[in-house]
Amino acid sequence: MAQKLRKTSTRIDTFGEVNPLTGLLYCADCGEKIYNHRSRGGTKNNPYLSDFFDCSAYTRANQKRPHACRRHYIRTKAVRGRGLILETLRVASAFAISNQETFIEKVRFASLIREAVMETKRKLNREKKEDR
Numbered sequence: 001m002a003q004k005l006r007k008t009s010t011r012i013d014t015f016g017e018v019n020p021l022t023g024l025l026y027c028a029d030c031g032e033k034i035y036n037h038r039s040r041g042g043t044k045n046n047p048y049l050s051d052f053f054d055c056s057a058y059t060r061a062n063q064k065r066p067h068a069c070r071r072h073y074i075r076t077k078a079v080r081g082r083g084l085i086l087e088t089l090r091v092a093s094a095f096a097i098s099n100q101e102t103f104i105e106k107v108r109f110a111s112l113i114r115e116a117v118m119e120t121k122r123k124l125n126r127e128k129k130e131d132r
Contacts, residue, residue, distance in 0.1 A: 021079070027055040030069040031117060036076065051076040 025034045034053040057069035096103040
């Protein structure tokens with residue numbers, strides 16, 4: 001899984017930066033990736049007027065997706081600034097250390113579910129293409 005994440009394509013945004021969370025954050029409801037959106041115009045301490053993540057299914061809703069996810073929105077500051085990622089890693093690590101077998105079972109189960117969801121999405125996309 002780590003190798004797969006390392007292969008996630010990253011792009012330099014219009015401000016010449018690469019977002020370190022690219023490809024790592026997913027919507028809790030629909031499972032789609034969430035994307036970062038930024039615009040300049042803020043202050044010297046915070047150069048971005050807006051800096052947030054939102055669900056890609058919602059973003060694509062304007063591209064003729066009637067059953068898209070609702071808008072899920074989280075400020076980048078909430079994800080990066082308050083130690084949310086670090087705290088999540090600490091909790092997951094503590095659980096993995098104290099409940100190794102259960103942790104491995106949960107990771108395998110989540111992986112199987114993710115693969116099943118991806119296969120179902122592929123089948124659905126193939127069927128939609130065939131119907132056209």
